[in-house]
Amino acid sequence: MSSHGIVLFGHGARDPRWAEPFERLAARLRGSGAPAPHVSLAFLELMTPSLDTAVAAQVAAGCTRITVVPVFFGQGGHVRRDLPQLVDACRAAHPNVEIRCATAVGEDDGVLDAIARYCIDQLGRNA
Amino acid sequence: MSSHGIVLFGHGARDPRWAEPFERLAARLRGSGAPAPHVSLAFLELMTPSLDTAVAAQVAAGCTRITVVPVFFGQGGHVRRDLPQLVDACRAAHPNVEIRCATAVGEDDGVLDAIARYCIDQLGRNA
Numbered sequence: 733m734s735s736h737g738i739v740l741f742g743h744g745a746r747d748p749r750w751a752e753p754f755e756r757l758a759a760r761l762r763g764s765g766a767p768a769p770h771v772s773l774a775f776l777e778l779m780t781p782s783l784d785t786a787v788a789a790q791v792a793a794g795c796t797r798i799t800v801v802p803v804f805f806g807q808g809g810h811v812r813r814d815l816p817q818l819v820d821a822c823r824a825a826h827p828n829v830e831i832r833c834a835t836a837v838g839e840d841d842g843v844l845d846a847i848a849r850y851c852i853d854q855l856g857r858n859a
Numbered sequence: 860m861s862s863h864g865i866v867l868f869g870h871g872a873r874d875p876r877w878a879e880p881f882e883r884l885a886a887r888l889r890g891s892g893a894p895a896p897h898v899s900l901a902f903l904e905l906m907t908p909s910l911d912t913a914v915a916a917q918v919a920a921g922c923t924r925i926t927v928v929p930v931f932f933g934q935g936g937h938v939r940r941d942l943p944q945l946v947d948a949c950r951a952a953h954p955n956v957e958i959r960c961a962t963a964v965g966e967d968d969g970v971l972d973a974i975a976r977y978c979i980d981q982l983g984r985n986a
Contacts, residue, residue, distance in 0.1 A: 736982060842973045
């Protein structure tokens with residue numbers, strides 16, 4: 733059993749439908765064959781669970797390494813200021829667990845390429 | 860010269876660095892050879908230009924068809940409620956211009972696949 737968890741960290745919104753792509757992303761990762769059977773969502777605000785709750789659940793499930801991936805386009809205050817504080821609190825609560833934080837997904841070239849392809853497809857549909 | 864414009868519509872943030880992936884995305888689209896030499900950014904709040912300003916600039920540049928792509932992961936209140944109102948106002952201001960609005964990029968399977976790949980890569984780096 734893998735002890736590696738991944739937490740997809742999003743902003744959160746009032747409309748529950750906002751979370752649908754995050755749930756589809758989590759389902760993809762669970763079925764990807766990647767070494768991460770533990771995939772959780774967590775939100776900064778307006779939605780639950782919070783990061784500390786999601787991390788605590790992964791630790792309770794036996795995870796000894798957790799990677800937090802900010803599902804944000806840009807790295808503004810939420811990713812540069814709020815998230816590190818939340819991650820530090822999780823590390824303090826679980827000193828024996830290795831908790832790492834990735835760069836925001838929107839900074840990844842592969843993600844930007846996919847968004848660019850989507851935009852171009854939209855132009856074609858508009859013709 | 861193509862008369863087709865694309866507006867990448869994002870939320871906006873206080874930190875100017877937040878917009879960097881949007882600027883990289885716009886640069887990719889401008890260099891993609893897609894039929895869209897006119898690529899603009901627009902923001903809901905905290906950053907400029909607003910959607911109406913970006914659309915007006917594209918119209919002034921000769922665009923007769925404009926596709927607005929919401930660079931959001933989920934479709935919450937901003938995309939479902941705020942954006943249609945902004946687009947309707949743009950249509951009213953430019954009745955001879957065809958203004959279409961795409962689904963949020965985060966709903967696209969190709970974008971979700973790219974994010975999933977990025978997440979899996981992060982796990983590998985953590986090993």
